[in-house]
Amino acid sequence: MSIRQASLVASVVACGIFLLAVLLAGIGVPEYSHRIHPLALRGASGLPGAWLFNAGAFVLPGLALLLAAQGLRPALARAGWPARIGLTLVQGSALAFAAQGLLPLDMRSLDALANRLHALAWMLWWIAFVPGALLLAFAGGRGRGFAATGVVAALLVPWLAVLAPIGAWVGLAQRLAFLAWFGWWLLAARAFSRSAA
Secondary structure, three states: OOHHHHHHHHHHHHHHHHHHHHHOOOOOOOOOOOOOOOHHHHHOOOOOOHHHHHHHHHHHHHHHHHHHHHHHHHHHOOOOHHHHHHHHHHHHHHHHHHHHHHOOOOOOOOOOHHHHHHHHHHHHHHHHHHHHHHHHHHHOOOHHHHHHHHHHHHHHHHHHHHHOOOHHHHHHHHHHHHHHHHHHHHHHHHHHHOOOO
């Protein structure tokens, strides 16, 4: 198995671990609702199994994607600096995603330092992703389909994560943002695991 193929496998594993954690989120907390609660609320300090949820939903998938992106670096050796900077930015996004699990929310106080640090990691997650996905879309050399999908993902993730979560569907909007992000990772790993077109 080549490094690029290992990157594709790591991306699939990251998505699978995340999906499993999300599906099991309600265990031990019957009041938890995917429709209205942010995903990170399930991993808040003091909830049963919070550390396990944070590891499965954020830390392990983020680290797996960080490693997956590192394995894709050789595919960009001749693509030029914009593509390599794009890859570094999406790696930063994966690292910030993992950090959300290492910085769990504190439900005792909205102004708690833990909540501010978690919000910072959440912001870095989507802020680093947008220019990274756009740079890879336009400079990655993987064709128009990959470029168009990269642009759509770069627009959808912040819109769903920041602008759309209003009212009763805040949880659903956030999960759709995660779906767009993980979907982009799968597509990128597949596109860059193949030889250059």
